[in-house]
Amino acid sequence: MNQLTRDHLDSPGPHLLVPDAVLLPEGPADGYAVVVADGSFRAVGPAGELARTHPHLDAVTLPGHLLMPGFVDAHHHLTQSFGSALAFGEPSEIFRRVWVPLEGALDEESAYAAAKLAALEALRGGFTTVTDAGTRADVDVDVVASAARDAGIRCVLGLVCNDVAGDPATAAEDSASTTTAVLESAEKHLARYDGDPLVHASLAVSIPEAATSTTLHRTARLAAEAGAIVQIHVNEHLAGVERSLVRHGLRPLEHLHRIGALGPQLLAAHATLLTPRELTLLADTGTAVSYNPVASAWKGNAVAPATAMAERGVRFGLGTDGTRGDGFRLADAAEFAQRIAYGLATGDSSCGAGWTWLEHATAGGADAVGLGARTGTVAEGLAADFLLVDLTTPELALSRDVPWELVRRGNRDQITAVFVAGDLRLWRGLPTGWDGPAFVRQAAELARTTVERAPITRVHPTSTAARQGSTASTAARQGSAAR
Numbered sequence: 001m002n003q004l005t006r007d008h009l010d011s012p013g014p015h016l017l018v019p020d021a022v023l024l025p026e027g028p029a030d031g032y033a034v035v036v037a038d039g040s041f042r043a044v045g046p047a048g049e050l051a052r053t054h055p056h057l058d059a060v061t062l063p064g065h066l067l068m069p070g071f072v073d074a075h076h077h078l079t080q081s082f083g084s085a086l087a088f089g090e091p092s093e094i095f096r097r098v099w100v101p102l103e104g105a106l107d108e109e110s111a112y113a114a115a116k117l118a119a120l121e122a123l124r125g126g127f128t129t130v131t132d133a134g135t136r137a138d139v140d141v142d143v144v145a146s147a148a149r150d151a152g153i154r155c156v157l158g159l160v161c162n163d164v165a166g167d168p169a170t171a172a173e174d175s176a177s178t179t180t181a182v183l184e185s186a187e188k189h190l191a192r193y194d195g196d197p198l199v200h201a202s203l204a205v206s207i208p209e210a211a212t213s214t215t216l217h218r219t220a221r222l223a224a225e226a227g228a229i230v231q232i233h234v235n236e237h238l239a240g241v242e243r244s245l246v247r248h249g250l251r252p253l254e255h256l257h258r259i260g261a262l263g264p265q266l267l268a269a270h271a272t273l274l275t276p277r278e279l280t281l282l283a284d285t286g287t288a289v290s291y292n293p294v295a296s297a298w299k300g301n302a303v304a305p306a307t308a309m310a311e312r313g314v315r316f317g318l319g320t321d322g323t324r325g326d327g328f329r330l331a332d333a334a335e336f337a338q339r340i341a342y343g344l345a346t347g348d349s350s351c352g353a354g355w356t357w358l359e360h361a362t363a364g365g366a367d368a369v370g371l372g373a374r375t376g377t378v379a380e381g382l383a384a385d386f387l388l389v390d391l392t393t394p395e396l397a398l399s400r401d402v403p404w405e406l407v408r409r410g411n412r413d414q415i416t417a418v419f420v421a422g423d424l425r426l427w428r429g430l431p432t433g434w435d436g437p438a439f440v441r442q443a444a445e446l447a448r449t450t451v452e453r454a455p456i457t458r459v460h461p462t463s464t465a466a467r468q469g470s471t472a473s474t475a476a477r478q479g480s481a482a483r
Contacts, residue, residue, distance in 0.1 A: 023068035070128025071327030072365030075290035075319025082447035089460030105454035106137035119151035121325035128385035134158035134204035152425035158204030236270035288368035293337035295321035317365025328410035354404030384422035
């Protein structure tokens with residue numbers, strides 16, 4: 001019997017891991033253990049039973065720890081991390097003023113660094129899978145794949161398939177030759193990562209306005225045939241909904257339904273502005289949603305009706321949208337946003353309860369991004385993507401309901417270790433196998449120079465500038481009153 005040390009966890013497997021409890025789909029199971037070998041869970045069951053059936057393995061005890069599935073980020077933009085500090089106080093449709101100019105200023109070196117920085121933050125927050133909605137940087141998307149591999153995180157990697165040039169609000173549909181080229185690139189991308197242990201190909205369209213009806217329909221079919229997903233920002237902002245009504249006479253989700261783009265292969269990012277009919281369309285077609293509560297609070301028009309989606313059987317995961325990489329805080333925001341937006345007005349004191357948000361942050365998220373048969377659950381045969389969470393901290397030591405406590409009081413400081421595909425990727429906040437602090441210093445310098453050359457337009461001043469302006473205004477008013 002061994003105590004918990006990095007040496008025991010970082011050695012070649014197989015391993016028989018014996019924590020205090022294992023978080024299973026039906027809840028925490030005390031006295032359970034797992035066998036990890038060749039990147040997957042070979043067995044999950046009572047510790048005594050696994051010790052008897054695997055006598056050749058020395059048990060590695062994990063005192064005071066919960067073994068739980070890693071979080072799945074259902075919506076991210078890895079190459080936008082250099083602008084993460086620019087998103088505060090900005091009105092909606094920030095992508096036009098910040099993200100498009102920022103990504104346009106990235107070269108191969110800075111795109112790689114931005115993506116790896118985002119991956120490191122995600123790992124620190126307990127995410128073992130990130131879903132990248134495609135980069136606008138003028139680089140080969142394999143740069144992002146390399147960054148994810150080098151960081152050691154699983155990545156659903158989108159290829160942007162826009163074929164409408166210019167501002168989607170005013171541009172006409174592009175030529176047939178452009179559409180053909182986009183679709184050929186999509187087919188190649190879907191085949192490019194066959195057999196890759198960490199990178200899973202996906203297609204992406206920025207918003208429905210950014211692609212022709214032909215491309216929206218064909219990418220849906222290509223993804224369905226390949227067992228992949230198409231990611232599209234849908235019904236996120238009021239302005240986008242109104243443009244679709246003017247152009248098509250239909251809301252964006254309704255437009256996608258009319259052209260045959262809805263279905264299990266579609267991951268609708270945000271979906272904050274849904275009518276009852278659109279909820280029915282999502283449920284009837286099996287379309288998945290990425291519910292991004294922090295993004296709604298920071299730069300959106302509304303909060304997606306996630307409790308209603310859960311009740312209607314709509315498939316959905318939780319996404320950060322690059323806001324902050326902490327899986328526990330994301331689950332908390334998911335519950336909290338529902339409580340503020342819907343629960344308080346109806347006297348709903350549960351708002352889905354802790355287990356709903358843990359489920360959609362893990363297994364539900366994996367299903368939404370097309371990896372439900374590969375990850376998201378601690379189960380025999382699935383990838384060993386998991387966390388070791390310290391239950392002895394003041395926040396969790398008195399727990400009577402672990403799922404609720406993880407949602408309400410959990411945070412990344414309680415994560416001792418992060419495993420992806422059975423390999424230890426993070427130990428007490430630091431990556432294994434590479435120098436995280438040195439890389440962060442390098443990325444910070446690249447971020448400074450990149451942001452300086454990007455034609456970014458911010459509406460809101462920095463806190464310092466805003467406070468100085470407020471102070472000066474107050475002083476002027478006081479001086480006028482004194483006179």
